Amino acid sequence: MLKMKDQSSEPEVTSKLVDEMIHSILFLGKIKNKPLCPKDIFDGVDDDNNHHLKEKYPNPFKFYSSQLPRRSPFSCMLDMIVHLKQQNDENGIKDELAEIISKLKDETRKHDKELSSTVLCVSHVNNTDSVKYYGVSMSTSGKKSGRIMIAASCLSFYWDEYVAGAVMTFYPDLMKKPYFDGTFNLSRDATCRAYNIKNKSEMKPCKSCSNLFGFQETDPKVWPYGNCAEVESLSKLFKNDDQVKQQSRPQSDTFTPDNIEKVKDETRKKLKEILNMTKFEKWSGEFYDPSVELTCREG
Template sequence: MEKAAVEFMKDDHFRSSAFLIIDEMVELSRRRPSVLVDEILHSIFFLGEINDPRYTPKHIVSDDEMFKALRDHYPRPFECCSSQLPKRSPFSCVLDMIVQLTGQQNENQIINRLRQLIKRLGASNDLVSSTVCVTQKNTAEDSVRYYGVSMSTSGRNPGRIMVAASCLSTWDRYVADAVMSYYPSKKRKSYFDGTIRLPEQVRCQGFSLRQVKQMDPCRSCGNLFGLTTSEKQVWSYGHCAEAESISNLLKKENEMRELVQQTSHLNTDENRQKAKNSVSKELSHYLSMVEFKWDKEFYIPREAAEDQE
C-alpha cells in the first residue's frame, strides 16, 4: 500500500479500516481467487454510503491505481452500492476467506489470524468484529466447525439495518425466527416467539478478538438459542457472533436442525409472517433515516449471480 494513502487516512478510522481490509482481502485472494472480494467490496461501499459523513468508493479506495484495478475487475460493487443491500457485514467475508485458506479444523489458527489482522487495524472499531464463535454438532474433535463473527458495524442504524438484512436474506430460518422475535427492541414481541433451544450436545464457544480469552454467551444469546449462561448483560439481538455461527451449523447439519426445538404456541406461520413484515417495515424505516434508496434487491456477488443465470 502506498505510504501517502496511509498518511492520508491515519486519522480517519472508517476509511483506514476499509482500505486495509480491502487490501488484505485482495492479497489473500491471490492465493485463492474468491467471490468474497466482490462481496466485501459491496458491503464496505454500502456502509460508506450510509455513514455520516458519507464515503464514496473513491473516498475509500484513495489509491488511483488500486481503484481502477478493482473497478475493472469487480464493477458491480461500484454500481450497486447505492441501490442494493448486502446480506451480511464485511468481517464475515474476511472470516470466510481465512477459514477457506486455513481449513475449518484449524480453530486456533483461524482465531489467531483474525486477531493479528485486527491488531494491524489498530484502535479502530469500524468494520471490525469484536468476537468470533465456533459451533459444532458435538464436542468430538473431528466434528466440523462452523464459524461466525459479530456484526462489524458501528452505530445504531447500520447495525439494525444489517441485522434485518441478515434475517431476511441470509440466516437459517430458525436463527432468523429467534432474532425476529425481538428485533428491533430488547423486549420479545407479544404475538411471536420463534426462539429455539439447541440440543445439549452442541458446542457453541465464543472468543474475544481484541483479547486472548473465551467469551460466555450473553443473556441475549441465552434467550435466543437456549445457551446456558450466567451472564446478565442483554445486548441488541442479532449482533452477536453466535447468530451467524449457529446459522451456518443449521444450514449444513440436517440432523441437528431436526433436533432444534421451537416450543411456543405463538410460533405459527401467520405470526411469523407478521413478524417478518414488521422487520421489513423497520428496515425500510432505518434506510430512510440514512437516506438510502433501496431497490428491494439484496446484492448477489458476481460469480454467484452468474451461477444463477
C-alpha cells in the same frame, strides 16, 4: 482481502468474497451520517489495486446505492480465512484473525472499531469428527447501520430460518413480540463457544444469547439481538446439520407459518423506515448477490 484472494486455488470462491465485501463496505459508507463515496473509502488502497478495483469488481459500485448487503464486511473476511485454512484449524483461524485485528487497529487508529469484529464464535456437533462453523460479531458502527444489517441478514436468508426467527422475535428493540416467539434451546448434541478475537480468551454468552438460544451461565450484558457472533456461527451449523437444527426447533405455539410471515413483514417495514432515515431511499427490495452476473441483474 486482495492479497489473500491470490493464495487460493479456487479464485472463483475468493473473488466472490472480495466482491461481496466491497459492496458491503460501499453501502455502509453511503449510509453514514456524513456519507462516504467510493473515492473517499478506497483512496488509501495502493495505486495498482485502486486503479483496477472498479474494473475488476464493477457490480459493487453499480449496486451499492440500490441493493442491500446480506452481511457485514468482516464476515466476508472470516470466510476468506476459513477458506484458506483447514475448516477445523481453529487455532490457525484464531491466530490469523488476531493478527488482522491488530493490523487494522494500527492502520486505522481512532477508527479501529469501524468495520472490524471483536468476537469469534465456534459451533460444532459434540463428536471428535465434527466440522467446526465460525461466526463473528456484527462489524458495523452506529445503531442504524447495525439494525439495517441485522434485518438484512434475517430477510436475505443469509442467516438460517430458525436463527433469524429467534432474532426477529426481539427486533429491532429489546422487547419480545407478544404474538411471536422463535427462540429455541440449542440441542445438547451441539456446542457453541465465543472468544475474544484480540486475545483469544473464551467469553461467556451474553444475556441476549441466553434469551435467543437457551444458553446457561451467561454474562448479564444485553447486546442488540443479532449483534453477537453466536448468530452467524449457529446459522452455519444449522444449514449444514439438519439433525441438530431440528433438535433445536422452536417450541412455542406462536411459531406458525402465518406468524413467521407477519414478523418478516414487520421486520421489512422497520428496515425501510431506518433506510429512509439514512437517506437510502432507492432500495430495490433486492439483496446483493456476488454470484449473479451483471447481465442477469439487468435482465
